[in-house]
Amino acid sequence: MMKKKFFNAPFYRNDAASEMIVENGKITQIGKDLPKCDEEIDLQGKLVLPPYVDPHLHLDYVYTLSELGQEGAGSGTLFEAIDLWPKFKETLTTESVKRLALKGIKDEVSHGVQHIRTHIDVTDPNFTALKAMLEMKEELKDIVDIQIVAFPQQGMYMYKGGRDLVEEALKMGADAVGGIPHYEPASEFGDKSVHDIVELALKYDKLIDVHCDETDDPHSRFVELLNALVLMEDYGRRTTASHTCSFGSADNSYAFRMMDLFQKSKMNFISCPTENAYLQGRQDTYPKRRGLTRVKEFLDLGINVAFAQDSINDPWYPMGNGNMMNILDNGIHLAQIMSPKEVKTNFDLITYNGARCLNMQDSYGLEVGKQANFIVLNESSVYEAIRKRVNVLASVRNGEFLFRRKEVEYDIPLDL
Ligand SMILES: [Zn+2]
Missing domain, CATH: 2.30.40.10 (Urease, subunit C, domain 1)
Known part of the structure; x- marks a missing residue:
C-alpha cells in the first residue's frame, strides 16, 4: 500500500x-x-x-440578495429580514437553490472549511430547498461534510403547520431539529416550540440546533427552557443554542445562575460575531450593544462555544465570504479574547469547538x-x-x- x-x-x-x-x-x-x-x-x-468548521450557515439563502436584485432589510433588523424572506422564497427552484448553494460551498471550501452545518428553511410545503440540499449533501460528500438542520424560519406556530413540516423534514433525512422561539407570536408559543424541538429530537434520534434568543431583549430567555429540558434528558452534548444574543444583555445574577446550569447540561453554543454585530443593537442609541453572547465567560467556564459565518449575501446580511479567519478576527475583538494565553487556543473557536457542536468530536482532529x-x-x-x-x-x-x-x-x- x-x-x-x-x-x-x-x-x-x-x-x-x-x-x-x-x-x-x-x-x-x-x-x-x-x-x-x-x-x-x-x-x-x-x-x-484540522479543517475549519462552519457550524451555522444558511446555504439556501446564500447570494439570494444580489441574485434576486432585491434590497435587504432597510432597518437592518432581524425581524424585518424574516418578514421579507417569503418574497424571496417564492422564486426559489431546486436548480436555483443548488446553483447558489454551490457558490457558497465553494467560498467556504476554498477558505479551508470541510464541515458545514446548514439550517434549511422547511416552512415550505414543497420542501424545495431541503430536497436540493439532501441531494447536494450526498453529491459533495468527498469534498465537504454537510449536516442539515430542519429549520422553521417562519416559526413552528407563527407559520401554520410549521411544527409538522419540521417533523416531515426529519423523516426526509434532516440531521437536526431547528427552531426559532423568539419569533413565535407569544412567549407561550416560543416555550411550546422548545418542548416540541426536544420531543422531536428524542423521537427521531436527531441533534438539536435552535436559533435561540436572537434579540437584545433580555426577557427573551428560551435558552433557559432549552437547557433545562436537555439537562433533564441528558441530551446537552447533542444540543446547540445558536446566537443567544439576549444573554449578552442579561443581568449578571441571572447569567451566572444560568452558566452554572449550562456547565451541568454540557449544551453547546454558537456565536455569529459578524452577523449579530450587524443585526443587533439596532434599536439602541448609545451605548449600543454588539449582539454577542458571553463568549469569553463561556470559554473561561469550559462551556463549549464556536464561531460561525451564518450568512453570505442574503436579506439578513449583505457581506460574508466563507472565510472563517475573518469570523475569528471579528469574534476575538468583540469578545475581547486576545491575551497570549487565549490566543494559543483561539483557533478552537473555528475548529474543535465547532466539531463538538456538530457532535463529530470523535472523528475530528489530527490523531x-x-x-x-x-x-x-x-x-x-x-x-x-x-x-x-x-x-x-x-x-x-x-x-x-x-x-x-x-x-x-x-x-x-x-x-x-
Ligand atoms: Zn442562522
Missing part, C-alpha cells in the same frame, strides 16, 4: 509532531523523524490545523486512526497566523489535496 508522508510543519495543539504518515486516506503515524515513504510532501514550515483531513496556513505560528489573518494555502481531505496554492507573488516587490 502506498504510504505518503507530510513533513516539515508545526501542528496546532501538538508540539510533539511535525510529520504525519497517511495510508488509505487515514493517519497511521504522527510525530517526528518518521520512516521514509513512497511519497514525501514538504509543507515548508507552515502551520497545520492516528482518523481521516487525514487538514489545512495548511500561510504562517508557522498560531499568533502570527491570527495577527496577520493569513490565508489557507492548502486543504487536504482523506490524504489528497482539495487545493494547494502558492504564496502571493509580486510583479514589482516593495523595495524596503
Whole structure:
C-alpha cells in the first residue's frame, strides 16, 4: 500500500509532531523523524490545523440578495429580514437553490472549511430547498461534510403547520431539529416550540440546533427552557443554542445562575460575531450593544462555544465570504479574547469547538486512526497566523489535496 508522508510543519495543539504518515486516506503515524515513504510532501514550515468548521450557515439563502436584485432589510433588523424572506422564497427552484448553494460551498471550501452545518428553511410545503440540499449533501460528500438542520424560519406556530413540516423534514433525512422561539407570536408559543424541538429530537434520534434568543431583549430567555429540558434528558452534548444574543444583555445574577446550569447540561453554543454585530443593537442609541453572547465567560467556564459565518449575501446580511479567519478576527475583538494565553487556543473557536457542536468530536482532529483531513496556513505560528489573518494555502481531505496554492507573488516587490 502506498504510504505518503507530510513533513516539515508545526501542528496546532501538538508540539510533539511535525510529520504525519497517511495510508488509505487515514493517519497511521504522527510525530517526528518518521520512516521514509513512497511519497514525501514538504509543507515548508507552515502551520497545520484540522479543517475549519462552519457550524451555522444558511446555504439556501446564500447570494439570494444580489441574485434576486432585491434590497435587504432597510432597518437592518432581524425581524424585518424574516418578514421579507417569503418574497424571496417564492422564486426559489431546486436548480436555483443548488446553483447558489454551490457558490457558497465553494467560498467556504476554498477558505479551508470541510464541515458545514446548514439550517434549511422547511416552512415550505414543497420542501424545495431541503430536497436540493439532501441531494447536494450526498453529491459533495468527498469534498465537504454537510449536516442539515430542519429549520422553521417562519416559526413552528407563527407559520401554520410549521411544527409538522419540521417533523416531515426529519423523516426526509434532516440531521437536526431547528427552531426559532423568539419569533413565535407569544412567549407561550416560543416555550411550546422548545418542548416540541426536544420531543422531536428524542423521537427521531436527531441533534438539536435552535436559533435561540436572537434579540437584545433580555426577557427573551428560551435558552433557559432549552437547557433545562436537555439537562433533564441528558441530551446537552447533542444540543446547540445558536446566537443567544439576549444573554449578552442579561443581568449578571441571572447569567451566572444560568452558566452554572449550562456547565451541568454540557449544551453547546454558537456565536455569529459578524452577523449579530450587524443585526443587533439596532434599536439602541448609545451605548449600543454588539449582539454577542458571553463568549469569553463561556470559554473561561469550559462551556463549549464556536464561531460561525451564518450568512453570505442574503436579506439578513449583505457581506460574508466563507472565510472563517475573518469570523475569528471579528469574534476575538468583540469578545475581547486576545491575551497570549487565549490566543494559543483561539483557533478552537473555528475548529474543535465547532466539531463538538456538530457532535463529530470523535472523528475530528489530527490523531492516528482518523481521516487525514487538514489545512495548511500561510504562517508557522498560531499568533502570527491570527495577527496577520493569513490565508489557507492548502486543504487536504482523506490524504489528497482539495487545493494547494502558492504564496502571493509580486510583479514589482516593495523595495524596503
Ligand atoms: Zn442562522
